[in-house]
Amino acid sequence: MALLVVGSVAYDGIETPAGRVDRVLGGAGSYIALAASHFADVQLVAVVGDDFAPEDEAVLRRRNVDLRGLARASGKTFYWKGAYSSDMNERRTLVTELNVFADFDPQLPRAYRPAEQVLLGNIHPSLQNSVLGQSHSPAFVAGDTMNYWIDRTPDELAGAVSSWDLIMVNDEEAHMMTGSRNLRIAARRLQAMGPEAVVIKRGEYGAALFQGDDCFLSPGYPLRSLVDPTGAGDAFAGGFMGYLAGRRYHRGQAGGFADLRRAMVYGSITGSVCCEDFGVTALRALSREAIERRFEEFRTMTSY
Numbered sequence: 001m002a003l004l005v006v007g008s009v010a011y012d013g014i015e016t017p018a019g020r021v022d023r024v025l026g027g028a029g030s031y032i033a034l035a036a037s038h039f040a041d042v043q044l045v046a047v048v049g050d051d052f053a054p055e056d057e058a059v060l061r062r063r064n065v066d067l068r069g070l071a072r073a074s075g076k077t078f079y080w081k082g083a084y085s086s087d088m089n090e091r092r093t094l095v096t097e098l099n100v101f102a103d104f105d106p107q108l109p110r111a112y113r114p115a116e117q118v119l120l121g122n123i124h125p126s127l128q129n130s131v132l133g134q135s136h137s138p139a140f141v142a143g144d145t146m147n148y149w150i151d152r153t154p155d156e157l158a159g160a161v162s163s164w165d166l167i168m169v170n171d172e173e174a175h176m177m178t179g180s181r182n183l184r185i186a187a188r189r190l191q192a193m194g195p196e197a198v199v200i201k202r203g204e205y206g207a208a209l210f211q212g213d214d215c216f217l218s219p220g221y222p223l224r225s226l227v228d229p230t231g232a233g234d235a236f237a238g239g240f241m242g243y244l245a246g247r248r249y250h251r252g253q254a255g256g257f258a259d260l261r262r263a264m265v266y267g268s269i270t271g272s273v274c275c276e277d278f279g280v281t282a283l284r285a286l287s288r289e290a291i292e293r294r295f296e297e298f299r300t301m302t303s304y
Contacts, residue, residue: 002041002066003245004138005032006106006131007121007234009046009070013081013095014278016088018227024279025056027078028121028144031231034283035238035270036119037063038291040245043112045069045131049077049100059284068109073100088229089203108134117245119237122146125153125160132163139250142166142241143195144234150176162194165251168237170201183208184215196251197260199240199267201233209264214257218264219302221272221294228278232271235283239263239270239291269294 007029013022029046036042043066050072060067078101081094106127114136120128120143128143143164149157150173161167167190175181178189187198187210197211206220243266247259269291276282 001245001248002043002112002115002117003036003241004043004045004108004112004115004118004131004135005029005036005121005238005241006045006119006128007032007123008078008101008104009044009048009052010078010080010101011051012230012279013079014228014230015081015083015094016228016278017084017086018225019278021278022081023079024281025059026080026231026279028231028234030060030280031234031274031283032119032121032238032241033060033065034063034280034286035235035274036242036245037065037238038270038286038288039239039242039266040117042066042242043069043109043115045106045108045112047071047073047100047104049073049075052077059280063284066112069107069112071107073103075100077101082230084229088226091229106131116140116248116250117241118142119241120144120160120164121234121237122149125149125156128160129156129163139248140165140244142168142237144168144237145173147173147176158193161190164195166197166199167193167195168199168201168233168240170203170233174198174200184210187215199264201236203229203232206268207236207264209260211257211260216257216261216264218261218268219298221268221298223272223275226275229275230279232274235274236267236271238267240267242266242270265295265298266291269298 008027010027012026076099
């Protein structure tokens with residue numbers, strides 16, 4: 001019941017109305033792995049440079065994330081810096097230094113290849129395809145993408161998406177890929193590309209799940225204190241797929257929509273927790289007991 005995660009491990013500089021930090025552990029792979037590790041074993045494939053600190057590696061190891069797929073290359077680790085507006089609804093990228101990530105060529109250790117559940121983080125579509133080519137017929141594949149690949153590699157992205165069971169995008173990316181801002185229409189068009197299920201993330205408004213004609217809406221958790229929204233979407237993906245991996249979810253599973261619905265709530269929980277401190281700090285301190293308490297809060301808030 002291991003979840004294979006492919007993505008970036010990075011250092012981030014973050015400025016929000018709540019303060020600023022620099023060179024904190026970040027990257028989609030880190031957020032996903034830490035969130036998913038509360039539900040299942042995680043096998044992480046990523047690359048870092050010689051500047052990647054032992055204490056940051058220890059953050060992942062303490063959550064029992066398998067790092068045999070974490071490659072080390074000569075040079076610096078991927079670095080990103082961004083600043084948020086006063087209401088945190090807008091973000092400006094100030095610095096992007098790909099460094100060793102520019103030549104990332106994910107190679108799966110032999111022990112990772114039988115993984116039943118796979119989450120392809122936001123990397124070049126050709127690399128996402130390469131990972132699947134190295135895998136031994138996973139039971140369920142989810143993938144993420146972003147506007148950069150939608151704009152610049154639409155044909156390669158379409159080829160990658162066609163082999164996924166589920167696609168996760170935010171509402172703007174769904175619009176870019178389908179031409180529609182209507183969630184149902186956008187989801188139907190995304191399903192026509194190959195995935196049987198679609199998750200459209202909507203930031204503070206939660207997320208929408210579509211499978212066939214079924215639809216489920218998970219609200220955003222009303223935070224008492226919003227510190228840093230960086231990585232919330234990746235933490236959502238980690239909680240979502242971590243829960244499914246723990247259930248050994250597979251494509252075509254009878255009654256599977258109920259598991260997908262619960263996965264949505266767990267994803268919303270880990271995504272909301274992520275926003276309560278800078279970087280991965282809140283995810284580091286999270287426990288399964290705290291997750292289940294918030295799950296009950298969701299149940300109370302949405303039951304009628």
